[in-house]
Amino acid sequence: MSLDERYEPSAVEQAAQQYWDSHNTFTAHEDNAREKYYCLAMFPYPSGKLHMGHVRNYTITDVISRFQRMQGKHVLHPMGWDAFGLPAENAAIAHRVSPAQWTYSNIAYMKQQLQSLGLGVDWSREIATCKPEYYRWEQWLFTRLFQKGVIYRKSGTVNWDPVDQTVLANEQVIDGRGWRSGALIEKREIPMYYFRITDYADELLSSLDELPGWPEQVKTMQRNWIGKSRGMEVTFPFDADLKAAGLGEGLKVFTTRPDTLMGATYVAVAAEHPLATHAALNNAALTAFIHECKSGSVAEADIATAEKKGMATGLTVQHPFTGEALPVWVANYVLMNYGEGAVMAVPAHDERDFAFAQQYQLPIQPVIATSAGNTTPAPWQDAYAEHGTLINSGEFNGLTFESAFEAMEARLKARHLGQSRIQFRLRDWGISRQRFWGCPIPIIHCDSCGDVPVPEADLPVVLPEDVVPDGSGNPLNKLPGFFECACPACGKPARRETDTMDTFVESSWYFARYMSPQYQDGMIDPAAACYWQSVDQYVGGVEHAILHLLYARFFHKLMRDEGLLHSNEPFQRLLTQGMVIAETYYREATGGKKLWFNPADVTVERDSKGKPVGATLNSDGQPVIIGGIEKMSKSKNNGVDPQSLIDQYGADTARLFMMFAAPPEMSLEWSDSGVEGASRFLKRLWKQVVDHLAKATPAMLAADTLDDHQKALRRKTHETIAKVTDDYGRRHTFNTAIAAVMELSNDIGRFNDDSPQGLAVEREALESAVLLLSPIVPHITHSLWAALHPGTAAVDQSWPVLDEQALIRDSITLAVQINGKLRAQIDVPADADKAAVETLAQANENVQRFTAGKTLRKVILVPGKLINFVISD
RNA sequence: GCCCGGGUGGCGAAAUUGGUAGACGCAAGGGACUUAAAAUCCCUCGGUUGGAAACGACCGUACCGGUUCGAUUCCGGUCCCGGGCACCA
Numbered sequence: 001m002s003l004d005e006r007y008e009p010s011a012v013e014q015a016a017q018q019y020w021d022s023h024n025t026f027t028a029h030e031d032n033a034r035e036k037y038y039c040l041a042m043f044p045y046p047s048g049k050l051h052m053g054h055v056r057n058y059t060i061t062d063v064i065s066r067f068q069r070m071q072g073k074h075v076l077h078p079m080g081w082d083a084f085g086l087p088a089e090n091a092a093i094a095h096r097v098s099p100a101q102w103t104y105s106n107i108a109y110m111k112q113q114l115q116s117l118g119l120g121v122d123w124s125r126e127i128a129t130c131k132p133e134y135y136r137w138e139q140w141l142f143t144r145l146f147q148k149g150v151i152y153r154k155s156g157t158v159n160w161d162p163v164d165q166t167v168l169a170n171e172q173v174i175d176g177r178g179w180r181s182g183a184l185i186e187k188r189e190i191p192m193y194y195f196r197i198t199d200y201a202d203e204l205l206s207s208l209d210e211l212p213g214w215p216e217q218v219k220t221m222q223r224n225w226i227g228k229s230r231g232m233e234v235t236f237p238f239d240a241d242l243k244a245a246g247l248g249e250g251l252k253v254f255t256t257r258p259d260t261l262m263g264a265t266y267v268a269v270a271a272e273h274p275l276a277t278h279a280a281l282n283n284a285a286l287t288a289f290i291h292e293c294k295s296g297s298v299a300e301a302d303i304a305t306a307e308k309k310g311m312a313t314g315l316t317v318q319h320p321f322t323g324e325a326l327p328v329w330v331a332n333y334v335l336m337n338y339g340e341g342a343v344m345a346v347p348a349h350d351e352r353d354f355a356f357a358q359q360y361q362l363p364i365q366p367v368i369a370t371s372a373g374n375t376t377p378a379p380w381q382d383a384y385a386e387h388g389t390l391i392n393s394g395e396f397n398g399l400t401f402e403s404a405f406e407a408m409e410a411r412l413k414a415r416h417l418g419q420s421r422i423q424f425r426l427r428d429w430g431i432s433r434q435r436f437w438g439c440p441i442p443i444i445h446c447d448s449c450g451d452v453p454v455p456e457a458d459l460p461v462v463l464p465e466d467v468v469p470d471g472s473g474n475p476l477n478k479l480p481g482f483f484e485c486a487c488p489a490c491g492k493p494a495r496r497e498t499d500t501m502d503t504f505v506e507s508s509w510y511f512a513r514y515m516s517p518q519y520q521d522g523m524i525d526p527a528a529a530c531y532w533q534s535v536d537q538y539v540g541g542v543e544h545a546i547l548h549l550l551y552a553r554f555f556h557k558l559m560r561d562e563g564l565l566h567s568n569e570p571f572q573r574l575l576t577q578g579m580v581i582a583e584t585y586y587r588e589a590t591g592g593k594k595l596w597f598n599p600a601d602v603t604v605e606r607d608s609k610g611k612p613v614g615a616t617l618n619s620d621g622q623p624v625i626i627g628g629i630e631k632m633s634k635s636k637n638n639g640v641d642p643q644s645l646i647d648q649y650g651a652d653t654a655r656l657f658m659m660f661a662a663p664p665e666m667s668l669e670w671s672d673s674g675v676e677g678a679s680r681f682l683k684r685l686w687k688q689v690v691d692h693l694a695k696a697t698p699a700m701l702a703a704d705t706l707d708d709h710q711k712a713l714r715r716k717t718h719e720t721i722a723k724v725t726d727d728y729g730r731r732h733t734f735n736t737a738i739a740a741v742m743e744l745s746n747d748i749g750r751f752n753d754d755s756p757q758g759l760a761v762e763r764e765a766l767e768s769a770v771l772l773l774s775p776i777v778p779h780i781t782h783s784l785w786a787a788l789h790p791g792t793a794a795v796d797q798s799w800p801v802l803d804e805q806a807l808i809r810d811s812i813t814l815a816v817q818i819n820g821k822l823r824a825q826i827d828v829p830a831d832a833d834k835a836a837v838e839t840l841a842q843a844n845e846n847v848q849r850f851t852a853g854k855t856l857r858k859v860i861l862v863p864g865k866l867i868n869f870v871i872s873d
Numbered sequence: 874g875c876c877c878g879g880g881u882g883g884c885g886a887a888a889u890u891g892g893u894a895g896a897c898g899c900a901a902g903g904g905a906c907u908u909a910a911a912a913u914c915c916c917u918c919g920g921u922u923g924g925a926a927a928c929g930a931c932c933g934u935a936c937c938g939g940u941u942c943g944a945u946u947c948c949g950g951u952c953c954c955g956g957g958c959a960c961c962a
Contacts, residue, residue: 045962086961158960169960217877221957224876300958304874333874352874426959433960502960543956545877550959578878581955629954635961660898661885667878667955674885674899681898687913731889739887739897746897815893820943822893846929860942862892870942 003693003787007686007780009650016782017118025795026120028076030531037073038532039065040511040571042540042548045082046106050113051632051639052580052658052670053541059655059776060577060664060734061539062119066775067728069120070799076532078514079114079121081107083130084438084503086169087634092437093471099437100465103130113643117651118779120795125517129506130437134513136460137523138505139442143453144562146443150196153451156430157272157298157337160188166473167434171635173297180471187294189272192432192499193441197554201226201424204553213573215665218545225546227425232258232409234344234418236267236317236326245278251317251328254339254423259404260346262393263367265357267317267344268310268329270336275328279313286311286330293332308333308356320417321394331356337427348376349384367392429551431502436469436476438500446487446494455488461496474498507548508555511535511570524564538571542665543631545576575732578667582638584627585615596637597624599670629669640670652777653679659734659776681742682780685773688748689766689784698763699756703805710761711806713751717765718806720744724772725799734776741769763788768800815866816841818850834861841867 004011020026041061044054058079065077081103088099095102107128114121127134145151159168163181167190172179197204205226208219237250251267269275271293280286289311296302309332316325333352334343347357348366357364358378366376369391372383387401396404405420412418432441440461442454454461464482469475476482476498487494509523515532516525534556540548549571556570585597602615602624615624632639645654657678662668706714720740727737748765751758767788774781774794785794809830814837816824824846828837838859841847851871858870 042962047962082962167960170958171961173960221877225958227876298960301874304958306874429959435960503962504959507962541956541962542878544962546957547959548962579956631956633961663886665878666886669885671885671899677898684913726889733887733889735885736887736889736897742897813893817893817943820892820941825893858942860892865892866943868892868942 003686003690003783005690007683009652009682009779012783013116013118013651013779016779017115019782019793020118020120020795023793026075026077026122027124028074028078028122030528031074032531034074035072036076036532037065037068037537038076038535039068039537040078040514040535040539042538042544043080043082043507043510044110045085045087046103046110047087047634048106048109050110050642052642052668053577053632054114055117055642055654056580056658056664056668057539057541057577058114058117058119059658060575060732061537062117062121062655062778063659063728063734063775064537064539064732065120066778066795067799069795070771070775070797071729072798075120076125076514077119077121078125078127078517079119079123080125080127080510080514080517081129082503082507082510083107083128084500084506086171086435086437088437089435089469092469096468098466098468100130103128103437113646116646117655120778125514127510127513127517129439129503129510130463132460132462134510135439135506137513138439138501138509139454139459139461140456141509141523141559141562142501143442143456143459145195145558146451146453150199150558151193152196153191153193155189156192156194156432157187158190158434159297160186162186164472166471170297170299173299173302176296176302184295185297187296187298190432190434192430193443195429195431195554197429197551198424198426200554200557201228201426203557204426204550207553207568211569211572211574214571215574215576218542218549218574218576221545222550225426225550229256229423229425230420231256231423232261232405232412232418233340233421234258234261234320234412236320236344237417238317239325242275242278242315242317247274247278250417251275251342252340253342253344254421255344256423257346257349258408258420259387259390259396259399259401260349260367261344261408262321262390262396263346263348263365264319264326264344265347265363265365266327266329267342268331268334268356269313269343270334270341271330271332272336273330273334273341275315275342276313276330279315279328279330283314286313290330293330303333303335306332308352308359310356310360312360320412320415327362329360339423351380351382351385354380354384365392429502429554431505432499433502434474435500436463436467436474438503439463439506440476441497441499441501443497444485444487444494445497446490446492448492449487449489449494452487452489452494458488463500474500476500504548504551505555508551509559511538511552512556512559512565522564523559529565534565534567534569535571537573537575539575539577539664541579542576543579549574575664577664578662579631580668580670581629581631582640582670584630584636584638585617585624586627587617587624594627596627596635598637599640632670645675649675649679650779652682652780656682656738656777660738661735663733663735665732681745682777684749685745685769686780686784688745689770689787692759692762692766693787695754695759696756698759701760701764702757703803706757706761709751710753710758713747713765714761714806715809716744716747717761717768718803720772721768721800721802722807725802728775737772738776741772744769770794771797771800812864814841814864816844816847817866817868818847819870820868823847823850834859837861837867841869 039061041057065075069075083103088103091102092099159173161168161178161181161183163183173185231254233254235250235252271290280290310329313328315328345353347353347364349368364376368388370383370386370388372381376384390396390399390404409420440463442461444452446452467475483496483498485494485496512524516528519525552570559565582599585602586594589595601618615626617624630636657675723740724737727733770781770784781794811827812830814826814828824844826840828840854871856871860868
């Protein structure tokens with residue numbers, strides 16, 4: 001195939017994509033004869049159009065997939081759609097179109113966009129989670145887990161919008177108000193279904209150690225999230241009147257610091273705690289305070305940053321050892337669904353209790369000798385929370401944390417007032433959503449039989465696709481055709497559950513469905529599960545480091561325990577891609593609502609140093625407010641559309657630029673400049689191949705006949721192969737791989753040797769450059785390779801092989817330091833020993849100047865790098 | 874508030890295990906080619922400073938301190954920015 005003089009991306013890209021399509025290049029089959037490699041990108045939510053984060057994510061997995069393919073692996077690289085979710089309902093409300101229609105048309109558009117990127121994806125395995133073929137297996141698994149007791153029902157707290165009469169997501173609560181109604185949000189208790197993820201807490205924690213291919217950072221976040229701690233359950237006995245009121249024997253709390261028990265000066269309970277409810281019966285002020293605590297969102301960040309408030313109940317409980325009466329307070333920082341919904345407060349040794357005690361003049365009793373002293377004066381110091389020797393604790397004085405723990409436990413046990421316990425921060429996973437566009441929960445409520453799972457033969461429970469939500473509650477509640485049914489157990493009229501599942505459920509097992517996406521007889525084809533096992537490399541945004549990855553790990557274990565999968569962990573290696581972030585711009589509309597403007601529609605004014613001083617909207621020239629840099633998102637309207645980039649420069653330039661701009665794990669602040677450079681490089685490479693082909697036919701390369709100049713280029717070629725192979729395979733730093741090939745290309749450009757061996761060396765360098773770049777820019781390299789080797793395809797080539805012989809050098813350049821400061825550079829023979837290097841270095845004029853009249857203390861030689869003379873006066 | 878990251882030229886970044894800070898690219902300036910422009914090619918490009926030049930000196934990786942012959946890298950502290958916090962995905 002001959003090469004056009006000019007590089008025309010659109011023609012080149014079309015030709016390459018047609019070749020791959022017509023050869024089914026990326027279709028994956030189970031093939032036990034070959035080693036498999038399952039490479040997976042976190043699948044996209046079909047929000048409307050591709051954003052830069054998608055381009056980054058799928059280019060990374062494509063580069064890894066193509067690299068592994070050239071290494072001889074049998075690669076699975078699938079793609080699909082995380083298709084249920086809130087934005088579809090919002091679009092439905094805004095545009096009066098059904099969520100299904102909106103979602104399917106987005107999928108169609110985005111699929112065509114993804115295909116224009118030239119991804120080596122097996123599209124025959126495409127899935128969409130909103131299709132009954134997919135979610136029927138989710139419902140099937142749900143019914144099995146429900147029967148097994150892994151799923152159960154209890155009450156949970158949600159954000160309630162009293163005006164729209166609807167449950168709101170945390171995202172829809174802004175400054176404590178509903179985003180549409182503006183109404184003050186209330187917390188409300190409703191029944192929900194829960195997965196017993198806490199039953200797997202220990203394994204989710206311990207098997208993190210089996211994942212050396214995961215970033216330490218992510219494992220740390222997961223460990224902290226699961227939050228295993230050993231502590232003490234302590235009961236503070238009630239007085240007779242409380243016992244008489246039927247509230248039990250005492251107030252149960254959990255503490256990780258039982259050694260400070262003698263310093264407890266009050267106890268605090270959540271607003272929803274039965275003791276608070278009891279105390280409020282004849283106390284209007286307390287009733288009002290409890291009501292106030294129930295306003296605002298349920299988000300932990302809101303609760304934790306809210307002003308700490310409390311009110312005394314007038315009740316007391318007894319200290320378990322001293323019998324002292326401790327006041328009971330209601331506090332907004334105590335959470336009902338955390339531990340026992342009550343805490344013992346030790347202001348001397350807990351920062352939050354300390355602040356609370358200061359605010360309400362509660363006593364502070366130090367009971368630990370800390371490095372900050374034996375008192376706890378304001379302001380708070382971190383040292384107050386240290387472990388130390390017990391003081392002011394009667395019989396426990398002098399004990400350490402560990403011995404106090406044991407002594408306290410023995411004494412509590414003897415009085416039946418407590419015992420040690422392992423506590424997890426992790427809570428069971430509530431999956432009920434009062435929303436339409438999600439997978440229906442396959443449960444039927446029968447007055448006689450209770451909660452009955454839908455029998456397998458009646459699955460799937462199909463979500464109607466022609467419904468348009470209006471923003472007031474779940475439309476399924478208004479569809480008798482959906483919820484009216486007969487009890488599968490007794491046949492009496494019953495009501496179908498109308499809540500749908502958290503969309504995290506679909507994304508917790510899609511990686512397994514890709515193994516056999518069309519399989520009709522079960523969730524996964526056993527043969528496929530056997531071959532593909534688990535994902536070798538998973539790639540996705542770091543924002544999913546906790547929730548999605550934890551839920552997927554949990555589901556993998558659930559499915560393993562159902563006999564569906566045969567490994568312990570779903571993702572062997574994990575690459576967390578940094579976010580693509582961009583500046584945000586907004587104006588405040590009446591009522592404080594923010595209107596966000598896209599960076600493409602805004603002009604930024606800068607001062608002489610390049611710092612932004614203001615910004616105006618292009619359409620009206622009026623100023624907008626610069627809102628700070630944030631992750632590209634629909635809600636902040638700061639996404640940059642990659643389509644214009646692809647249209648203008650082609651997919652290869654877009655891919656190259658994305659990979660070159662930063663290493664994958666780093667967040668990438670978007671800027672338009674730099675794209676030009678990527679495009680320029682591809683044009684230059686194209687021209688180098690054109691020019692090379694116009695010259696005479698190269699001779700067979702005879703490596704041992706080369707002159708120094710030829711040897712140097714050949715060495716550069718093989719140094720580049722070594723570097724790029726390591727960058728792709730181990731480091732995943734595609735930016736430095738590209739830089740290395742650019743250096744090689746620069747050397748080729750400077751190499752001017754049209755002798756037969758010169759051309760042979762140049763040919764090897766060019767072929768290597770083309771293959772090394774092919775995972776990143778597969779289209780242009782497809783054309784270039786076809787021109788260099790007519791009748792063959794770059795995608796089917798094996799990875800370039802390193803020739804160690806080509807790397808050998810005769811002499812090397814060493815840095816010469818004096819007291820660690822660079823003073824000279826010398827060339828030494830590659831095989832010179834330390835003494836020879838020292839002699840050569842000391843002969844250097846600069847070295848003599850700096851060492852004259854000084855005493856040489858030490859010589860440090862780092863072979864191949866530097867020699868350092870340590871001197872003194 | 875809590876947990877996890879990040880901060881290096883005008884800009885994106887590199888320096889992989891403690892060993893030559895700024896590779897590679899963008900922008901900018903100068904030059905060649907051109908009637909001109911675009912494109913392309915060549916040169917300069919962290920700061921201060923000495924020198925006619927060749928070539929040097931000092932400072933410099935957010936800030937303060939420490940360990941080391943040597944620190945962008947390790948340790949302690951501070952500031953700023955980003956992500957997550959269980960109903961955005």
